Amino acid sequence: MVNTRSRCTHTTTKNSDNIQEEPVMANPFATNATAFVPFTESISGTGLPSFLGTFHQDYKFWQRFSPHCRALGHLTNSDYTVRHMIEFIWFSLGEFQEAIMLWEPLLSIVKDVLGMENNSTAYFMSGLAVAYFRIGKATKALNLLQNLIEIFKRIMGEEHPTTLHTIQGLSIILICLERTNEALVLLQPLVETSKRVMGNEHPQTLNMIEGLSMILSGLGRKNEALILLQSLVEISKRVMGVEHPHTLARIEGLANILHDLERKHEALEILQNLVETSKRVLGEEHPSTLNIIHNIASILIMMKRLNEALELFQTVAEKLKRVLGDEHPQTFIRIKSVADTLYFLGRKDEALELLWPLVKISKRVLANEHPQILSKIKGLADILYLLGRTNEASELLQSLVEISKRVLADEHPQNLSSIESLADTLLFVGRINEALELLLPLVETSRRVLGNKHPQTLSRNQSLADTLLELLQALVETTKRVLGDEHLGHDN
Template sequence: MPYPPPENSDPLDESWQRLKDLVADAFEQPPESRVQFLEDACGGRDSPDFDAAYDLLQAASSTDEFLETRVLESRVMATPPPESALSLETCGPSNDSWVGRRIDNYEVVRYLAAGGMGIVYEAVQQQTGRRVALKLMRQLSPLTSIETDQSAGTLRFQREVEVLGRLQHDSIAQVLDAGHYLDDENSEHPYFVLEYIDGASLTRFAELRDDRERLRLVIQICDGVQHAHERGVVHRDLKPDNILVTADGRVKVLDFGIARLVGHDAGVTATTYTRTGQLLGTLAYMSPEQLEGDTQKVDRRSDVYALGVILYELLARRLPFDPRQGTLFETATWIRNVDAAPLSSFDRSYRGDLETIAAKALSKEKSRRYATAAELADDLRRHLDNEPISARPPTTWYQLTKFARRNRLLCGSVATALVLLTLGIVGTGLGYFEARHERNLARIDRDRAVAAERESEAVNNFLSTLLGSTDPQQRGRDVRVREILDIASRDLEHRFAELPGVRARLHSVIGWTYFSLGEYDDASNHMRNAVELRRELDGDAARSTLDDESRWVQVLLALDDREQAERLTASSLQKARTTYGETDPALYVALGNRALWLGSVGRDDEANALFQQSIDGFRNHVGELDNFAQSAINNHAIVVASRGQLQLAVDMLFELVRFREQQLGAEHPSTLMSRLNLAYAWGKSQRIDESVDCFETWLPVMKRVLGAQHPDYLSQTNNFGAILSTIGRQADAVEYYQLTYDGQIAALGREHTDTLITLNNLCVSLLYLKRFVEAEPMARALVEGLERSVGKDDFRYWRAAGTLGNSLAALAQNNEAAQWLRTALDSHRTHLGEDHFQTILSKNNYAQFLRDIDRRSEAVAPLKDVVDRYRRLAPEDARTQSIFQFNYGRLLAELDRREDAMPELRSAHALSVSSWGAEHERTQRIADLISEIAKKEDVD
């Protein structure tokens, strides 16, 4: 095989280089001065270089055309134009080779048309003199060529023809007869005899008709197709070329069932279309399943799809996907993956019904199309009669999940499902809620309603385009949702410069999506923009403004910006109350957000009360739990749990999980979140097996859905660590905390309170493991970090102070330890009150410390208080009570108050047995102490 030499061989031909440069330089001069230039450059015509350069330059001036017709172009020039798809009425190049000849009983009269599969002649049936259309197929009959048993093949062919013969409908050109003929080379091909139709092609006929008449034509086609379907015949090749309309407006569908009869079921079988432009004409009407080439999948609904294309084409005056606008490959890809432009994008009058009907017929998935041609016809009739149609516009949600399905590969680690969902919620959920509510209250501001509708339409279009544009073939496989959002962020400002409403909506949608991805900074910027635009456009107290403020609050709290959240929640609440009154969802949302903020700063009691109001409001006055109300329940449960009402929290979460599982599915991020919260609440309320089992089952799911770096996932790995710590599996806990901590540093940064809380937990577990030396510097970093990020007036700081104090105490740095433990206790007491669990815990820790440094008598009163208080506040928490009672009992014993000690220790023992079992180390320790005291008493 001739082969160019390796291209990296070293060009050392210097004289060639010189010559080349010379000619190239000269050629860059204007033509008239080129020779002069050469002369000057060579130093005169006598120079040895001049001749060679001059010759080459002369050659160059003759090469304008030379090699400019490139290889690939030339072929097209040389190829005769392909035969185009002809309709019956067109008489193309005459093809009269059969004219005047006879095939069986038919005398060929004249050539009518040629198509991909054969040539059609007008013929006369000898006996009857009846005018018929005779269709001579080009290809060999596959029935005779494939079947080894000739007679079986023939039999089958005849049976099929009989079936076709029974198709008798006004809208179907009847098949009268069929057989085989021999061509000039003695090969056998099938032929068909059809009722002769004197008519125009559908396209031509429709040209002069208005839309209502066009719709009636489509209805007629549907009727014919339905008739055939009912008799088990699928057309498989419906297109305007196969449909004629007679002068009096009757539709006749040609070639029913022939595609199958001649073995051309589906798919792009190039052989059938060789040397013709026919494929092009057919491709546009092929359904996605036909393009997949799976004949098993082709059924009546493939015809419904083709009817959809015809409907679309008749209304839009163009094809949904025009093969002429791309390569075959591209067209096939579009048909499979891209939604056709909505009909209303060509003419506003198609908005609503017609657009919806066409979209339904053109659904990529068969199951979403009309099940039958009759249903399509019914909807078209209803539309003509101004009755409501059965088809519903696809929801944004559906479109987005479809995007997810299509782009599953694209989305990589990003939580596709989540993003789409969020888009769905924002795009329709809340907006819908808003609109519906306004209707309920009969307070519709028409202009605003219309404007809102336009906005959401523009937003949806923008997003769909964006999502559509990320089709693998168009943009590469590795498009991630994040990148799509970035593109959207970049585009939207200038693209919608004139449409602030659309901008506001997009900022909101995009911001919320970033939020779902855990990208809080971007989220906050977008939400701020959305809120500011809304305030400007719709006013400070408009529902739309409050909606976006609500979203912004969530983002701000995720970002740890409690100050801004404080202001925002306060003002939203006030605006909602004064503007909409006490029984309006806007108020319940504002209450919920205020409660969320209260919870974030540890004001659990107030948070609890507001959550209750918010949720009650939704239940009593709205009657259903929308997404916001569901979140409110989830967040309420967290506050309830942190107040120690664990059973209540479990009940709330259990109900919520069930609800969300039904509404959203088990793997929806929100469902997962509340399920893992439930696992946490279980763990805290002694239901260890359920808790651990739940974490172990669902954490991996959440990781898959959200990605390992998502803050929500990390918050749950932290929670699992906390449960593991609670049940004494400290080493496992440390592992989870470490994982969480590393992830949070990457996702949220070192100074985010969530990160610092994990650090706190990590320290505590290290203390349990007696890894004091590691814990102490961490605790110090923790306290410093919190002081910077939340200040000293924050409950997390107080808790961290306790952790540092415990670390120092363990390392016998008593003075400093005392100071920190005291700080922890005082702060909790001052801010949260004596009854708060953290206050009780701090008190316990401080008292333990006093005991450790031999100030035992000072520890008695605090520990007694701890035991009494906790028994009263959380009677169900046997585990913690057992610890407190043991601490107290042991102290009393050490102070030789054995009689007082024994009841406490016995109670602690019983609780410990019920919590950990009799064999557990903790239980054993209590038992040992009891028997030791018993021995002493015996001795005494």
């Protein structure tokens, strides 16, 4: 069979002319820290611990408790207080699966004893929603928050700050489910209500404006997002102070929008000034500081200054190894950034040398179904594909797809993306029928969930067309061989 795949495009190479690293926000377990901070704060009115936005600072401290948690977890007669403390510690470690195993039965007990419309019940519902959100079960989190919002409306009122903050959390989950237009419809009036109820410069109003800018950016309305963020940064400097962590995060968000708008030099200047402030205020090894350095490196990649970017990526990876350990999700991500850059510099052997340990870690992580890192394993499979290790990429992707289906909802965007990558890899290695079996339902699901004109739906339509073209080419070659050229184009 003639392989025509050279005319087709794998998902990893569709944007290969614009080499860039995706900016990754500060919290090592969050999908997006600037999104997650208002979400956790929005439900903290019910008592959710405020450490959720900053627990990475004490990761080593909390890690000491894990053996005791495991020992106590086996006790069937653990009383309420002990069990509650154990889930608190699991949460602080980012071990959300462990926390959920304790949280679900505790919520059931609290509901039975105190009823649905009680602050303690609301605490457990909101905390469980966060845990579901952080392990990729966004639909479960969505359902819990929708119920919680109705409770808050009934017992506190529609415009109570806690109600408004929980609705904001709901909008963030909608963003993660790529239901961005729904999130916009929810958040726009919420910002106006918050201004009226709490004031234009109240911290929660500022958080909501920040969330609105993120939604606009996600919808491709970058200039509108930029205008909002520029104003927000100035207010945040005046109200909270130039060196407040929220102000620093918003300045970083502003730089990221400029990055997206390809205003690279402006973004770089902002981040270079910001990193010095962050080092002084938060410390040189604080994850937020390291994240800013990562984003500086990402801009340098866009500017084709790859060697400078590599040096920064290597610095970040080494510091995270020391602070968080070799197998922490953030360390995994940063090492992969080093490998990606080595690949783009043509140093493929060095890239592979870095990637093999990550593959081993991935297999261990997949065995434990660790959801926070599933999307990063997909990226690892993609770079293996680019390095010509298609069999290893295919094997990793197949495991990833199976586990994603089990851990995430079938229609979760991350799951759909993994299936697309696997289909493209199968097509590249000539396993056309298997690729087609994946792509046909994928395209239908993408059309239903995202819409016919969504960029990812269009990309998947192209992949399906590529696959059908491969089948047609194979049929033509077989017909020529069996019947001869003269039979082509005839009805009998």
